[in-house]
Amino acid sequence: MRPVSSWGRLSRDLHDVVELDQVSSAGQRIAGSPRPGLPFGNGRSYGDVCLNGGGVLWATRGLDRFLAFDDRTGVIECEAGVTLREVIDLALPRGWFPAVTPGTQWVTVGGAVANDVHGKNHHRHGCFGDHVESLTLLRTDGSRIVCGPDVEPEWFRATVGGLGLTGLIVDARFRLRPVAGPWIECERHAFQSLEQFFALSDASSSGWEYTVSWIDCGTLRGGEPRGIFFAGNHAASRATAPPHRSRRVPFLPPVPLVNRLSMRAFNALYYRANQAGSERSTKHYQPFFYPLDSLLEWNRIYGPRGFYQFQCVVPKAAQQAAVRELLQAIAVSGQGSFLSVLKTFSGRPAVGMLSFPMAGTTLALDFPNLGPSTLALLQRLCAIVDTAGGRLYPAKDAVMPPGLLSRGYPEWQHFSRFRDPGISSQMSRRLVGH
């Protein structure tokens, strides 16, 4: 048994960690588990979705083999513990890139499928699961299910975004997208109100593949947030780039480095730095997609008590009012985050029964864990999302009330038929009791 935390570092409960290293023996090892287990990739989800305190974790990082790659079609097949970083290192020199990438390249392919992750190009390419052609699922009863959009489609719909609860994903085949090189053409615009944000989003969605906004959520001016809208497209340049240097947060500070003062100062500086200067630029893909990956273990800056991520989506009809209400609630609380992100989703139907995106606007925030006051704020935000008919992103959640799950994810009941009785997570126990 050893302590395991998710990326939010809110807990460090003991787990019996079983390191899987061969697909050929994985089925036997999970079927022989004395207690319920849970697949665990690279531990980049934030809340309790990847945790199973007191139980078994099946660690998949040792399942890190590529099985096939066709550089004419961009179809790649690999074991579930391969990280997107490894996929990019292999595929980019041959002219391919993940069709969808989240904000970190340190996630495993299995984790990307199980959380059906999305990225800045959701309005174009949907979620990660939209590009999966097939996957292999091992169940604790010893069975093996190969599924895809046209083969065992219900198992596929349950497993994509299925939070690891339908079985252990051991491999996946998915499509990459062609790119000329590692560069992204970017544009940025400052905005001073939600109205301006939505106007920028609408105007950019056809011309730009990637769009995302950073907002200064600590300071509202006349009830309006200010922020920076970023848009990007893969550039035509084939020039290669020098290798990227990374730094590490070298120790765990005894108190969070994120507090009201540092947050306000950071947000003001960040806004000023981006408001001025050139609007158009060419960026390497790493700082564009993964600004935090160059600071290894950045999650330590929140100190020993960790932090909460909160990411919700509210439906299009209610988006402007609901986002404004959320931002006001945060401003009133005096808590807030460095990395508040706002993005519009398209109405593209998601693959998974529990996939997160829906037509509307998503807001992502992080809050240092200050105890009851942070929980109270999060409950308030949940209530706003609930009233607006929205939902929370399980990959980042640690606080969602059960009612919000069933209202936000109407297919949950149907999904539960596909659960593996030998699998349980802290999140599944918190939300549905088992």
Next chain:
Amino acid sequence: MPARVLVFGATSAIAHAVSRRYAADHASIVLVGRRAEPLEANASDLRVRGAADVRTALLDAHDLARHAEVITAAFAAFGGFDAVLVAWGVLPDQAASERAAEVAVASFDTNARSVIALLTDLANRLESQGHGAIAVLSSPAGDRGRASNYTYGAAKAAVTVFASGLRNRLHAKGVRVLTIEPGFVDTPMTASFTKGALWVRPERVAEDVVRALDTGFGVIYTPWFWRWIMAIIRLVPERLFVRMKL
């Protein structure tokens, strides 16, 4: 020219990390291992990562009668090898090996007897080829017997001495023999250990193994600091050593 590489115990974590480095440089590789499924998975991985050609061969280390046959077939595949890695081995349960003699000798069979048999055949092949390098995974555990793992250590001591003699014999024939002494490596073989600051990933060890096979000489501790740790451990007087818990 990309290397031609032969790997025994190819599904071990260190061996696969070594194979990946060669694959990235478009080597042609023969993987030898005991079980077909994991061997084929590794072969696919190396092909995707850039290997020019990957072949596989099944062999049980204890099946000494088949060693020569597998070696002959492998040499026929690519017309010789520039680098050979011998990486099979097991970590016996020390306590069990103290209770039962058959446990003690069983692991000795895998870690020493089969390796000596394999190295004998390989040495003759490379000697007649007149070039190339053989790296064999030994262990600092073989430098001095300690209560915590002397069954394992005794077998590795045999491998170290055997490789030393082979190096001496083949030096004049243009063949290099490398004794690799990895410290604590985080692999499936050591899954049950609590990992501390001295532990490294197999990729770190693989870097040293490939460098050794390319241009190295003699006994290679990896990471390098184990050379000094073991030098000190060897110097401790026996009267003091018997009281230490290492």
